[in-house]
Amino acid sequence: MTFHPFVLPFIAGLSFIIIYFFYKTYHWISGLSDSDKKKLRNSIFTQKTYYAAKEVFLESLLHRKIFRINPLLGYMHASLAFGWFLLIVIGNLESRLYHPSDFNPPYYPIFLGFFDTDSHHTYWYAPIFKFIMNLLLIIVLSGVLLALLKRLYAGLFKMKKTTHLKMADKIPLYSLWLIFPARLMAESVAAAIYQNGGFLTTSIGKLLSTSLATESFMLTFYWLYSIALGIFFCSLPWSRYMHIPSEVVLIFFRNYGIHNTENNKELQEVELLSCSRCGICIDTCQIMTSAKVNSIQAVYFLKSLREKDYDRNKAFNCLMCGRCEKICPVGISINMHRQQSRNHISNDKGFLETAWHLTQKKKAKIAYFSGCMTRLTPSVIVAMKKIFSAANENWIFLDENNGICCGRPTKLAGLTKKASELAEANKSMIHESGADLLISSCPICVKTFTEDYHLNIPVFHHSVYLNNLIKAKKINVQKIPIQAIYHDPCELGRGLHIYDEPRQLLSSLLNLKTIHYSAENALCCGNSVAGFHLSSQEKDMITKDALIKMNTKDCDIIATACPMCKKSFVKFEQTKVKDLAEILEMAITK
């Protein structure tokens, strides 16, 4: 017998999802910009494809990244994904070996226990297959069990919070949970009837009294199994599980160098669909861990975005510190999405009547732009002045008297027109200065100078510049015998990937201790200019927590490179908080 009606739900579901997926993929590819299409064409027959396939194997099946962050969670994902994958592959192999000759429909291996009743008599290696398949089934079931437990007690996974669900998620979720227990029961009953089971199915089959081991009883379970599969496949496109196929596409795109940009709607959709809602971003978000707000994290934000709901709070109540983006196992460009939805919600006409009075008459080699925030930490400016003169540089102070904002905050508020107007005003001022190097003490400014200004001169954050000074011996320093820890500002670290220069600089000035929360894993001080909705109390909670986590007790100085971070930390910290410039100033020898 090679057919029975109970396979129909499965067949329906499977064919639906395959058609849907191919349609989607076609839609995405055709929607790509010509340059991206070109990339695709050029790289499809290169080793990039191999790397992509490898990544798919490692991430989509083995979930290596999740393993690294949370082994138990990783096992859960892997057991389900990879376990199921093997079940299919080996199942196919098995059925092919049993019936090399005749037609082998796709459902055949899935319900092999039902259709193949006697192979184990004929083939010597059948028991081995039965053993492997049963083993795999156990693994997958363990995954299902874990998933179940995770729902009930997230704590088990050392997770503070896990995502809460809507109906659209529950249907596929429950059907997914049902699939394998159903399969187990079906095959166990089958094993009891045909003696074609493995160690697991047979033993469970034995447990079922003969009265239960009936044809009809077996069929019920096969129906259940098949229906569960059908429902799961059909509900896929509207559920989080769409991430399974989407992530594969995303990985390929990424490897082909196709990235999320303002106008790349297709890729944005792929990214949104690729979010598996693993919830890892929740625990890494300080707004959750410190300020106890559990509604705006990437997973929720992306979800509402996928539902075309531009929620103001989700878009604006975020520090854009980039921690979630760095840790996201799927590698979704979350900040980009936030920025885009902020732009979408905001709609500004620019500065209607403001006229900036910026006239930069003096000329110099180096143009120094302190930035608004640095004005509130004058010690940094004083230090920079001393250093400039010590290194006898030819420099000018661009925004000493009536400077204006660099435009990053307005950009982060989605006021792109305002931002560009400010940029233009500043650019002409920078241009007039005739400088061939622009230095700022504020990572926020440096970020926008480098990314949005498109200047024809190099832009340095002062940490980089100061480090170069030391390297070039343009300034004499003597190591200070004190312990310090370094706090990476979000915009400088994750924002501009400047991790090494500050460290090099510091280690040449004092003894730098390394801390756990540093570099890509550094914390936000809580006062990021991207955060618009947090109350001052919530910000304070974040700052305090950050200081505790950084364990600032046994060090003499907390070094940082952002006026905002400094301002935030000094509010609560007994240990001295100093900017790199101030520390260098201390170390200067006459």
Next chain:
Amino acid sequence: MLEEGKKRIWAEYQKAVPDNNYYFVRSCIRQTFFPGSEQAFIRIIRNELGKDIYETPYHTTCTGIGYHSDIIPFETTMTVVARQFALMTEAGYSNYIPSCITSFGLYTEVLETWHHFPEIEAHIRENLWKATKREFKIPDNLSHPSDIFYHFRKNIAEKAKYSLVDIESGQPLNVVEHIGCHYSKMFPGKGIGGAEYPCVLIGMIEAWGGNAIDYPERRHCCGFGFRQYIVQSNRGYSVSCSRKKFESMKPYQPDLILTNCPGCPMFLDRWQYVISEIEGKTYGKNNQGIPVFTYEELAGLILGYDPWELGLQLHQIDCEPLLKKMGIKYNPSEKYLGYNREYIGKPEITKNLFHCC
């Protein structure tokens, strides 16, 4: 409003008012604004109350208007005032009764200044002597005519032919009182009832059967001011002040506004017309406006004097509806006949403000 609270304050602010022998000084503007009033005052004092009142044609302005318009220095003012006192002294009187509230305030101010700075008084005496070879005595008493009427309010009530009552309903009329700013705002102790709750007019209203109304903007200036009115472009400020008062008294449905100052009756009366022209807004029942009387006119009315003799036809707001309400007899045909029975001309018919004839 708790009456006893006011009564307590009134008890604190009583002043000595002379019973007889008044040296009366007319007001520069009242005799042109409402010529009937001062005439009525003298007539009532002489004929009804049988008191001795004296006035001289030689007195001049007190310079109040110039002084408050910052165009006459205080020293000049004091010297002019000194001359007025000299006239009084020469006439052998010592109770100085200036008809004008501003004069009253100014004389008070001068007397206070001299009281606290005798050297200034000496200096002024010297000025006066140099200028006119006159000398003067400080008045024993300085009172305003309204103080006098307050003093004799009951006597006037006894002789009254009418009272402030609606003859149909028998209800007392609602009377809003408006005290000239210079009466007691500068020197609360010099006004009957003080600065915050003066009772000089309330006393008359209640003694004559009316119901005195206290309303939120009662203390507010009528808007006359001096600079405000004299410069045409400033009059908008003046009229907006009066308007504030009308808006504020509206809910109390006043039948009459009673005043004791030269400017106030003039402007509270005329501005009603101006407002009706500019904004089309009128006050009082069926666009009749709210009549504004001086205390002399009112006293004359209840004593049964002829309204036209009192000069009520010179008011912008027609008084006829109120006269009817009070049951006062009058002859409409004689309204626009002057003192010598000559036709004195009619005001133009206004857009929004009601006119009875």
Next chain:
Amino acid sequence: MSFGFNILKDRQIDFDTNDLSLARFLSLYEPSFRLCISCGGCTATCIANHHSGLSLRKIFILINRGITADIKHELDNCMLCGKCVIACPRGVNTRGLILKISELTKNSEI
């Protein structure tokens, strides 16, 4: 007919008739709005103030008095740099309020 003058409009704030809806909304939307004591710290540190005379203190107090017409385009000069947030002694979320007010007064429909 013309008298050569007009009845002046009252400068007085009539608290009972002024529209306080914006103030009411803001104090619910962002309770820290109620904490402003008009110290002027925000205005003193404001970089836009140097260029446009923008005064957050003034805007807040006018909103509290229901005189919103006067602030129509004022906030448009704000660069959201956030110095006021740091300067505010009473922890008012000034930037959050600026965004919201701008949205509501339709300066830049955020």
Next chain:
Amino acid sequence: MNKKVVVVVGGGIAGIEASAFLSYMGFEVVLVEKENTLGGHVLNWEKLFPTMRYGSEVLDFLLQGISPKVNVYTCCEVNSISKKEHQFFVELSNGENFISDAVLVTTGYDLFDARIKEEYGYGIYENVFTSADLEMIFTAKKTLLTKQNKVPLKIGFVHCVGSRDEKVGNVYCSKVCCVTAVKQSIEIKQIYPDSEIYCFYMDLRMYGMHFEHLYKEAQEKYGVHFIRGRLSECFENVDKSILVKVEDTLTGRPLKMNVDILVLMVGFVPRKSTKKIADLIGLENGRNGFFKTKDQHTLTNVSNIPGVFFAGCCTSPKTITNTITDARAAASTIASYLLHHEIDKRTINLAP
């Protein structure tokens, strides 16, 4: 040697606390109070700032100190005091006589009579109350309503009534009114959450340790509004509500609003009856009419007459906390005087 006697004039919290300490130090104490119960003004305060604790609790605590060792004379005043050498001959209105070695004056203060500020219409406009009236209502557990028995939806508080006002001759700050207004607005908000409360102030003086917290709470939690501008004058509307006129100094424009109830925060004035005592023994009055202490920094409980001491609000407006501390200070000062401790012999150039 026989036991030393101290006569304490005034049975408010200062008198109570000082008597208690003096009696436990072993002195004979005569406590004279003209009312029929001890406690003074605190009897009329329901809840106290900034803790919102009941005034009665504080009073109960203090009264525990009044042991049988203190001879309390209520409904009784001092008729005469005369001094011979180091002793005072005190005659009470009930005819009793004492020879005392020291006299402690704790005669406290009167509340400013708001009627003096005529333009505020207290006693004339029906819905103008004083802060004391409000406390009366609270202590009597009555519900706060307008005189027309309507629930007040808008309430105005006027700060500095009779304080810091040349026009009534009081140039000093009464210290407690600012925070009392904040306290009372919170209490009203707790009764009527939908009511709007406006405080009209010249300066807000939240000098006490927790006063600023209370102020912030009033703003953030209860949404009490604070308008910087002194009430010029107010009026009664036809509906008996009160029309309030101030300059909103922060917008630089005049402002008017109608409130259902206007509360005048009345300040402290020197108690009239203290003049009598002052005359009896020739005590000096300070610039503001309160008793003059010998030195403002160091001899705050000492009078110009050896053997006569001060405690509490008879020398200056004080909070309850300060008054209690002051009473204890006075007790120890008197003790060191009576026992001729070395510490009592310290000298200082008196401040001009």
